[in-house]
Amino acid sequence: MSVGEPFLDVHDLKVEFPTEDGIVSAVDGVSFSVQKGKTLAIVGESGSGKSVTSQAVMGLINRKTAKLSGEVRLDGEELLTASTEQVRSLRGKRMAMIFQDPLSSLHPFYSIGKQLAEAVLVHQDVSKSAAMEQARQMLDRVGIPNPERRIKDYPHNLSGGMRQRVMIAMALLNSPELLIADEPTTALDVTVQAQILNLLRDLQKEFGTAIVLITHDLGVVADMADDVVVMYGGRIVERGGIDDIFYAPEMPYTWGLLGSVPRMDVGRGARLEPIPGQPPSLIRLPKGCVFRPRCPYHELVPGNRCDVERPDLLPVTPDHAVRCHLEPAQRKEIAIERLGAQAGQVAAPSSSGSAGSGGAVGSSGMEAQ
Amino acid sequence: MTVVDESGTSKALRREDALLRVDQVQKYFPITGGGVLKRKVGDVRAVESISFDIIPGETLGIVGESGCGKSTAGRTVMKLLDPTGGKIEFEGRDITHLSRKEMVPLRREMQMIFQDPYSSLNPRHTVGSIISAPFKVQGVKPARGVQAEVQDLMARVGLNPEHYNRYPNEFSGGQRQRIGIARAIALRPKLIVCDEPVSALDVSIQAQVVNLLEDLQDEFRLAYIFIAHDLSVVRHISDRIAVMYLGRIMEIADAEKIYTSPRHPYTHALTAAVPLPDPRTERKRERILLEGDLPSPINPPSGCVFRTRCPKAQDLCAEEIPLLRELAPDHFGACHFPEEKHLIPVATV
Numbered sequence: 001m002s003v004g005e006p007f008l009d010v011h012d013l014k015v016e017f018p019t020e021d022g023i024v025s026a027v028d029g030v031s032f033s034v035q036k037g038k039t040l041a042i043v044g045e046s047g048s049g050k051s052v053t054s055q056a057v058m059g060l061i062n063r064k065t066a067k068l069s070g071e072v073r074l075d076g077e078e079l080l081t082a083s084t085e086q087v088r089s090l091r092g093k094r095m096a097m098i099f100q101d102p103l104s105s106l107h108p109f110y111s112i113g114k115q116l117a118e119a120v121l122v123h124q125d126v127s128k129s130a131a132m133e134q135a136r137q138m139l140d141r142v143g144i145p146n147p148e149r150r151i152k153d154y155p156h157n158l159s160g161g162m163r164q165r166v167m168i169a170m171a172l173l174n175s176p177e178l179l180i181a182d183e184p185t186t187a188l189d190v191t192v193q194a195q196i197l198n199l200l201r202d203l204q205k206e207f208g209t210a211i212v213l214i215t216h217d218l219g220v221v222a223d224m225a226d227d228v229v230v231m232y233g234g235r236i237v238e239r240g241g242i243d244d245i246f247y248a249p250e251m252p253y254t255w256g257l258l259g260s261v262p263r264m265d266v267g268r269g270a271r272l273e274p275i276p277g278q279p280p281s282l283i284r285l286p287k288g289c290v291f292r293p294r295c296p297y298h299e300l301v302p303g304n305r306c307d308v309e310r311p312d313l314l315p316v317t318p319d320h321a322v323r324c325h326l327e328p329a330q331r332k333e334i335a336i337e338r339l340g341a342q343a344g345q346v347a348a349p350s351s352s353g354s355a356g357s358g359g360a361v362g363s364s365g366m367e368a369q
Numbered sequence: 370m371t372v373v374d375e376s377g378t379s380k381a382l383r384r385e386d387a388l389l390r391v392d393q394v395q396k397y398f399p400i401t402g403g404g405v406l407k408r409k410v411g412d413v414r415a416v417e418s419i420s421f422d423i424i425p426g427e428t429l430g431i432v433g434e435s436g437c438g439k440s441t442a443g444r445t446v447m448k449l450l451d452p453t454g455g456k457i458e459f460e461g462r463d464i465t466h467l468s469r470k471e472m473v474p475l476r477r478e479m480q481m482i483f484q485d486p487y488s489s490l491n492p493r494h495t496v497g498s499i500i501s502a503p504f505k506v507q508g509v510k511p512a513r514g515v516q517a518e519v520q521d522l523m524a525r526v527g528l529n530p531e532h533y534n535r536y537p538n539e540f541s542g543g544q545r546q547r548i549g550i551a552r553a554i555a556l557r558p559k560l561i562v563c564d565e566p567v568s569a570l571d572v573s574i575q576a577q578v579v580n581l582l583e584d585l586q587d588e589f590r591l592a593y594i595f596i597a598h599d600l601s602v603v604r605h606i607s608d609r610i611a612v613m614y615l616g617r618i619m620e621i622a623d624a625e626k627i628y629t630s631p632r633h634p635y636t637h638a639l640t641a642a643v644p645l646p647d648p649r650t651e652r653k654r655e656r657i658l659l660e661g662d663l664p665s666p667i668n669p670p671s672g673c674v675f676r677t678r679c680p681k682a683q684d685l686c687a688e689e690i691p692l693l694r695e696l697a698p699d700h701f702g703a704c705h706f707p708e709e710k711h712l713i714p715v716a717t718v
Contacts, residue, residue: 045571105629145661160435189434189598191659194642198658216572219601219644222651242648260576261646262605264628271583272605274576278541 005076006033007067007210008057008095013070013080015049015056022283026052028234030070034227036177037204039211040249041225041242043218043257047279049234050214051087054180056080057212058097059087074178093123096171100183102163106155112166113151119173138169142199168199175207182214197223204237218261222246227319230254233280233290236313240320247339250322252295255338273338289325297334301325375493387422387458388559388592389479394419394455396438396445396500400406400667414666415441417616417674418455420693425559426586428593430607430624432639436663438616441597443562447481448472459560477507480553484565486545490537496523496548497533503555522551543574547581554585562594567602579606600643604628612636614672615666618693622700632696632707635675673705681706 011260015027027049036038044050055061057072059079072079074095079087091097099105107115116135117128124131132151139147142165155163171179181200185193197220204211213224221228221242228245230238230253238251249255259273277294286292288307298306305325313323324331374583383390397412416438431439445449446457448464457465467475474704480503483489490499492646500519504511511518520530526547535544535675546566563582567575579602597603603610604624611621612626620633631637640656659678664670670677676686685705693703 045573161662190600190642191434191638192662194644194656195658197644198656217644218572219651220645222646222648223644225648246646246648256573258646260573262576262579262601263645263647264601264604264640264643265645265647265650266605270605272576274580275573276577278543278574279571307399 005035007036007075008212009033009071009073010053010057011071011073012074013053013056014068015052015061017065018067019226019283024282026234026282026286027056030229030231030234030236032227032229032236032239034178034210034212036210037208038226039204039224040227040229041213041215041221042219042231043215044231045216045279047233047282048231049282050231051182052234053231054097054212056181058091058095059084060097092119092176093174094176095180096174096176096180097180098164098167098171098179100186102160102167103155104185105167106163106339107261108155110154111151112153112155112158115357116151116166116170116173119170123174134173135169138173139166141203142166142169142172143195144169161188161195164188164192165199166198167318172203176209177207178210178212178216180212183216184213185220186215186217189248193220200224218246218257219351230257233285234282235290235323236321237291237323238321240311240316244317244320248320249292249328249335249339250316250320250328251324252297252326252334253291255335256294259338277347289323295298297326297330300330318324379455382668384422384424386424388425388460389594390422390456390458391446392420392456392458394442394445394452394457396441396450397453411529411667414616414636414669415667416445416452419611419613419616419618420455421552421611421618421621425562425592426590427609428586428595428607430603430610431594431596431613432598432603432610433613434598434639434663436615436666437613438666439596439598439613440564442613443564446594447479447562448475449481473506476503477509477556478558479554479560479562480558482546482549482553482561482563482566485528485569486542486549487537487569489549490545492537495534495536496528499537499548500551500555503552507556509556519551519555522555525585526551526554527577541574543570543577546570546578550578550581550585554589554591557589558591560592560594562588562596564596565598566595568597568599573696575602582606595649600640612639615669616702617674619704620700620702621693622702626697626700632700632702633675633704634679634681634706634708636702637708638680673703 011031013030017024017026030053032040037245038236042050042053056068061068068080070080074090113132113135117131120131120134136147136151139150144162144165185196188196203209221239225242227241229236232253238249238254245254249258256275260275262272275294280286280290288309288313292298292306311323311325313321315321316328391447395414395418397414399409399675400411400413401407402410419431419442423600431442433439445452456463464475500522501515504515512650520533523530528544528547568579570578586593595603595606607624610624610627612619614635619635628640631640638657638659641655645651661678664677671687672687673691676682691703691705693701696702696707
């Protein structure tokens with residue numbers, strides 16, 4: 001990530017919500033960057049801060065109720081300190097967002113065409129009919145049959161998959177350079193999910209869009225991402241290329257996530273290895289490592305460092321960083337023990353960089369840029 | 370009208386020791402017109418015709434996308450809905466037309482776990498009274514007293530027995546689902562219908578609940594009907610899987626065969642659409658994209674219901690309903706042109 005200008009660069013982002021019960025530290029010190037034409041996945045469970053992070057980037061967090069700090073740069077332009085008007089002029093044009101629930105994100109009173117055309121008219125100086133024509137073309141592009149007829153339909157006339165396509169069409173109307181997709185397929189059936197993911201991939205290829213994909217589904221991550229950020233308790237606990245995270249993860253939480261996911265290509269008998277306990281409350285975060293209460297390995301760390309000292313996010317390789325007090329050698333050993341044969345092949349493709357299998361091109365290609 | 374004489378099916382899907390046997394069960398919901406007379410103008414054919422059986426200790430997964438009728442199927446075989454056709458037998462006894470009251474004794478044997486742990490627990494009742502409700506309803510008096518029994522159940526499902534007097538809102542989603550599970554196993558049933566029991570939960574919590582369900586099954590030799598849209602979870606927990614589409618079973622077979630050698634084009638497309646949490650395999654996988662959306666269950670297509678989206682559809686598919694027939698030993702499919710064996714190579718990780 002060091003070479004080449006990242007299109008989106010987030011540095012030390014903090015979002016705090018003061019509440020009656022105390023300060024909710026929803027996002028704490030989050031840094032990541034995305035280049036054009038690449039996909040970054042932000043993975044985490046409920047309350048991990050992944051959605052708040054994306055909303056902060058889009059300028060969708062009300063500054064009267066929240067405290068924001070850090071830097072968010074879109075193509076070099078600082079957004080956190082920018083005026084509301086300035087951010088608004090970028091939103092929908094240079095950056096756009098797809099939300100999880102298309103029914104509550106579309107206005108029930110206006111036709112699809114009208115809502116789409118409005119998105120064009122806000123940012124482009126064109127006639128209404130030209131805007132409508134752009135809307136029609138984009139509906140066609142996202143695979144909606146009979147767009148000239150559908151343009152007159154209302155959101156309730158459409159199925160879930162269709163609505164999600166309309167949302168995507170709306171997000172893509174002004175060919176944004178950054179697309180933030182917050183659980184874009186979670187509400188959809190798998191066959192429709194496959195259609196939508198395919199569409200996102202095609203559009204990315206065509207327009208070189210940078211995508212930030214927020215999801216809890218590791219299958220979708222494996223399918224789409226070049227780089228992955230794993231969040232827990234409002235912090236990044238591990239960050240790396242797709243192969244680092246899936247084949248050489250070094251953070252106990254990432255191991256837990258991978259061990260929790262049932263795989264369709266592995267049958268009965270293989271037992272899941274869940275993470276014990278519950279995610280932490282963001283009001284009363286543990287003093288030391290936020291994952292300490294659920295971590296089965298804290299006893300391997302001498303003293304009570306995990307209880308009293310917040311670990312830093314430290315690099316393992318230039319593109320792979322981990323927040324954990326365990327010694328690197330210990331982590332590698334446990335990873336192989338937990339992930340078995342999979343972890344055995346861990347280092348081969350990513351460290352040699354030879355990209356022997358066509359598969360490794362995705363992530364190593366990016367490093368080479 | 371639909372001719373569904375699935376002679377081959379009925380014979381082969383009839384295992385001697387079946388706990389529950391479902392034979393061509395149908396559930397239509399009437400659509401009534403406006404006005405005072407509420408004349409019937411049509412039907413939503415939620416479940417057109419399904420047949421399967423389940424033996425003690427077995428897990429049958431039912432998968433399918435939204436609107437395929439899997440939840441209605443679960444509720445109908447539990448007799449929470451009255452079937453409009455077909456026959457349901459529990460331990461050899463025909464329960465198809467039993468009234469609600471006549472069903473009460475049978476509820477000791479068959480229980481249900483629901484998807485939403487927020488709306489399926491009464492917020493005004495304590496956990497203790499929720500879990501002990503089955504004892505009251507059935508008039509069962511545990512030897513050591515209700516509270517001791519309930520606290521044992523709570524400990525068994527991984528809840529703190531001291532939380533006996535707490536209310537549901539004091540528990541997280543995963544813990545609430547444990548409360549629902551404790552209630553379901555209270556009377557030691559033989560069959561539990563689980564309707565999307567883990568889909569509202571986070572991944573790490575989901576794995577805890579799946580493991581709990583597996584442990585309880587081993588301990589009490591429970592049979593599960595596990596209804597879910599997530600194929601990975603269903604594959605993980607099931608012995609056999611039934612794939613539903615628009616109210617019909619398209620394919621039913623051993624869980625592994627459903628994944629490694631699907632014979633129905635729909636199953637094939639469905640399994641190929643599930644992304645695997647393994648980037649290297651994912652980059653190499655073939656993708657089959659289905660066009661379009663699910664047709665309306667009010668006016669389903671003639672012949673095979675899947676033909677409108679099927680890449681292999683031919684004239685015959687519009688004319689004749691394919692029957693669920695045995696394509697290989699214990700492998701049933703409803704297709705005129707079933708796929709060849711072993712389409713998907715077993716993943717080599």
